[in-house]
Amino acid sequence: CVLCSDTITPADVGLGDDDVDESNILKDSLSAVTPPFMYLHVYNCDAFSIGIFCLPTSVTIPLHDHPGMTVLTKLLYGSMHVKSYDWVEPAVLASNMRLGELHKDDVMNAPCPTAVLYPQSDGNIHCITSVSSCAFLDVVTPDPQYQFESTGHVCSYFHDYPFSSFSVGHAKVDDVPDNCVWLEKDEPANINGRNGMYAGPTVQVLLNL
Numbered sequence: 001c002v003l004c005s006d007t008i009t010p011a012d013v014g015l016g017d018d019d020v021d022e023s024n025i026l027k028d029s030l031s032a033v034t035p036p037f038m039y040l041h042v043y044n045c046d047a048f049s050i051g052i053f054c055l056p057t058s059v060t061i062p063l064h065d066h067p068g069m070t071v072l073t074k075l076l077y078g079s080m081h082v083k084s085y086d087w088v089e090p091a092v093l094a095s096n097m098r099l100g101e102l103h104k105d106d107v108m109n110a111p112c113p114t115a116v117l118y119p120q121s122d123g124n125i126h127c128i129t130s131v132s133s134c135a136f137l138d139v140v141t142p143d144p145q146y147q148f149e150s151t152g153h154v155c156s157y158f159h160d161y162p163f164s165s166f167s168v169g170h171a172k173v174d175d176v177p178d179n180c181v182w183l184e185k186d187e188p189a190n191i192n193g194r195n196g197m198y199a200g201p202t203v204q205v206l207l208n209l
Contacts, residue, residue: 006113008137010076013042013052014200015135037061037130038196043203048141050203054196055080055130062191063127063183064155071117071124071140075110078134082108082115084123085160085183094182097161100125102179107131125158125183159186 010016037059042050053061055078063083085100092099103123108115117123128136161182 006074006111008074008076010135012200013076013137014198015052015054015076036192036194039193040196040198042137042198042200043205045205046142048139050137050139052076052135052137052198054135055128055133057130057133060129061127061193063125063158063160063186065125065158066117066119066140066155067124068119069124069140069142070119071138073115073117074137075108075112075115076135076137077110079107079109079131080134080136081129081131082106082123082126084117084126085181086121086123086125087183088180097182097184099163100160100181100183102181110134157186158183160184 037056038054040052040054042052044050055061083105084103086103088099088101103121104126117126161184163180163182165182
């Protein structure tokens with residue numbers, strides 16, 4: 001995907017190197033639990049969706065998944081901490097929780113290579129926290145139709161607990177890695193995202209006929 005190549009810059013999608021006006025965002029959010037992030041819709045069709053997330057400093061997008069989706073993420077500027085998990089297979093259950101294994105727990109600093117996650121691997125369950133104001137471009141297939149000012153979310157949200165916190169009951173778990181956790185579905189108190197206006201070039205899809 002050209003739009004998510006390692007050579008793309010903020011200017012290529014109509015952004016400055018630091019395009020988040022944190023003072024205005026904070027002023028507009030005095031009653032919010034956390035400052036909002038902005039989602040800029042770039043393009044979507046039946047096959048995929050392209051959008052840009054702009055985050056002020058110290059904003060977290062809670063632990064969530066992209067069920068059945070492949071996601072390409074290009075950090076355009078700034079720094080963000082990514083913590084991600086994959087499900088342990090075969091599934092190990094304890095009450096209403098399922099065992100997951102840590103995939104990544106690290107800070108990404110722009111410029112850096114494009115990251116890819118798949119439906120069943122490479123950290124499909126993940127949370128993102130902005131270390132500094134940052135923006136990243138996502139290409140998601142199939143189209144998730146993000147609408148942060150409505151209730152039409154396509155993701156599930158989770159809370160992670162250390163493996164030692166709960167018993168697996170009658171389930172037999174051999175050689176559990178130290179980086180395994182229990183993941184429980186959760187509803188975040190405040191996603192606090194809003195839709196913004198994309199100001200970059202129009203996307204043109206070329207079909208090979």
